[in-house]
Amino acid sequence: MKSLRAQRHAVPPREPKAGRRVGPNTVNAPDRLLLDTVRHSGYRVVLLMLAAAVAAAAGLLLPDALAGAVDATVSGERSWPQVLWLLAVGGAEIAADVAAAMLTARVTAADTAWLRRRLTRHLARLGTASPYPDGDAVSRLTTDCTGAGTVASTLVQLGSAVVVSTGAVTLLAVLDWRLAVVFLVSVPLALRLARSHLRLTADDLTAYQRVSGELSARLLDAVSGLRTIAAAGLGERESARVLRPLPQLSAAGAGMWHTQARMVWKAGLLLPAVELAVLGAAGFGVLAGRLSVGDVLAALGYVALGMSLVGQVPQLTNLSRARSCAGRLVEVLDTAPPEEGTFRLPAGPGTVELRGVRVGEVLRDVDLTVPGGSTVAVVGRSGSGKSALTAVLGGLRRPDSGEVLLDGVPVERTRTEELRTAVGYAFERPVLLGATVADAVAYGSWAGSAAVERACRTAQVHDLVVRLPEGYANPLGHTPLSGGEAQRVGLARAVVRNPRLLVLDDATASLDTVTEARVERAIGEALPGRTRVVVTHRAGTASRADRVIWLADGRVRGVAPHDVLWAEPDYRAVFTESAEGTEGTDP
Structure with missing residues (x-):
């Protein structure tokens, strides 16, 4: 067994110090954490993707099924096979949506629990060397883990929306390429709206999470010292201290809602405008004999599906929030814990x-x-x-x-x-x-x-x-x-x-x-x-x-x-x- 002197000489330099951030570059660390979270979902996220795929396929088949049923009914032909097909497609979409909703809850709960376990273990390793106040740590364990835990379900929903939109445009082109051209004119505007929304909400979301953590820390301190505050007669002063960051929180929240409100009304105007343009083009197709009444209904269905990506504004906000929450979690996970000791204590009196x-x-x-x-x-x-x-x-x-x-x-x-x-x-x-x-x-x-x-x-x-x-x-x-x-x-x-x-x-x-x-x-x-x-x-x-x-x-x-x-x-x-x-x- 090595002597203590030999062990001392064998110990490498102790760097980095506990409580300091580590890693040469943490720019993409939040994205890596989110990717690890998605991987952790395992078979659950695979099942969620399958349910979303079935719902997307059924949704894309539904306009054509509706068109077939309407055309058969209008022409006076036997329509019950088309109606049964329409009901089957609609039932499949409903069942897939229900399954996706249940799996979303399971995936989010499992990912949130995994993040909380990981963060709790790291905070325990930091121990008293942790630079994070109690209230701030509680905020990261609750709000931030929950926000980052939604990433898998959010990505699946956004991915499903992209597939549905792409498929709808393709089917619209199959129906009549002129309708697809009219629709594609709106795509650059929709992409610009989405990009602008993500850019404008990112800073506000980060500020909101940071100030929320500060408020939690102050509130926990105040609750811990309620008797002292009451005995000193400083309730009003302490309330003012706890609530001092509230204007910053209000400003960040107002910024988020203002950005989302602008996105919502612009998206709300875009969809009817595109539908009206496609409907006009479809009308010319009916007059020219290229399209039937059912085709017009199918075209409107494809337009609605094609614009579904623009309707995913809440999911874009959730994705931005997940990245912001992941950034706050990475701050803790990248904080170096104290170096683990390796020496054994000899028998001794406790000198x-x-x-x-x-x-x-x-x-x-x-x-x-x-x-x-x-x-x-x-x-x-x-x-x-x-x-x-x-x-x-x-x-x-x-x-x-x-x-x-x-x-x-x-x-x-x-x-x-x-x-x-x-x-x-x-x-x-x-x-x-x-x-x-x-x-x-x-x-x-x-x-x-x-x-x-x-x-x-x-x-x-x-x-x-x-x-x-x-x-x-x-x-x-x-x-x-x-x-x-x-x-x-x-x-x-x-x-x-x-x-x-x-x-x-x-x-x-x-x-x-x-x-x-x-x-x-x-x-x-x-x-x-x-x-x-x-x-x-x-x-x-x-x-x-x-x-x-x-x-x-x-x-x-x-x-x-x-x-x-x-x-x-x-x-x-x-x-x-x-x-x-x-x-x-x-x-």
Whole structure:
């Protein structure tokens, strides 16, 4: 097995950085994504194409069948064979249209689900390195995946319209080449209308999707902080902030509808004008004896079919929207995820070293060592970099420069599964995931019921859980938890991993001091000899730690026992301000 030094020398340069766009040219990336989406449809899109082909064939046969039935009836001949043929063709078209509608729904649903799975996996790989706000990510997962997921059905419908239009013009020429010439005069105008529509709607659609994502991000932030907004009495101001992009959204939407309205009325005038011209030419054909009454009806049917491509304005809009949505999805998919680590962690006490770590302007040039098996408190004013420091310790966030090592191994080069086993995190506002309370505690681990119960006892939440109607099997959605109770469940989730490094980011802030002290003692008994890093605003908690890391303005101002730092007035002021800002605790 290679030594760690040999492994370090063998590691290639780490480029590109996580969160940066990759690829030499992403101009055609949206189209490639749409093509992959169509390919994913597989047999479903083949069936949809077959249904569309049957509908198109039946539609093209229908005018001739109608002409035959009318001519037979007018001439007084036996007409029931022609009428039966007309009914058969019409029935086939109706059946094919129904089948196509059902398949369109299936194809769109399957493609949308595939895009959402792909985007979700990539967002999960990006993790905390993702540059996309929560609301924007939700918008891309919902609206944009749905928009791009319609591409297969949209292309089939447009392709069917092209086949029908081409076939109608051909049959019109077979009927009378003069009628086809009259019709073809309108084709350049129709193509110009379609091209103009696509060009004018593209920018508005892109702007609409972008602003929608921004609105979603702002709205999600506001909903998450409703109580804070209400307590501060800033509802009106927050509403104004959330709705500030609304004029841009309105302008983009108005631009789309204005363009579509112009296209619709122009197309609406074009079809009657072409029909009138062809009808006039057909009239001369009847007078000359070239055409029958049924042929005139067939000619009008072929004209309507020939102009069906112009009637696909909504599908042209959908295609433009699909490309716009695909562009937003590609932005995420082209964002480089953090490089996967390959190193294994050796056995160790959980010693953490930071060498020249910098995270934006939040942390600057941090050098420190957390001895294995020690308990270290992290204190500092709000915005001093405490959460950023705890995030880089266990690899939740990668530093912009510098290096973090756990038991001598670079954290960002360590295998993810090993890192998640070795480091346990508990947060001030834990998000609990899982079907039951037991699932929430065991989330992300292979812990059994006995380990889950031990962790809950350590976190002082076992007595609460066993009082629930179904105990540990109680549905999480039917388990009301106060802030302190949720924190203790989140703490149990971190403890159940049996980590060598336990990081508590204000994870006991909602507990009263007595409960917090009991939790600390229980953790010490359950995880003896493990390293603990505790972010705190309480002097009592800091005093029980072996050492205190005092942060100020993104730099380490001091590392020493609490009693030593207490002599500094600025250090004492950190706890004075925190005490004044405390809103209350839950037992």
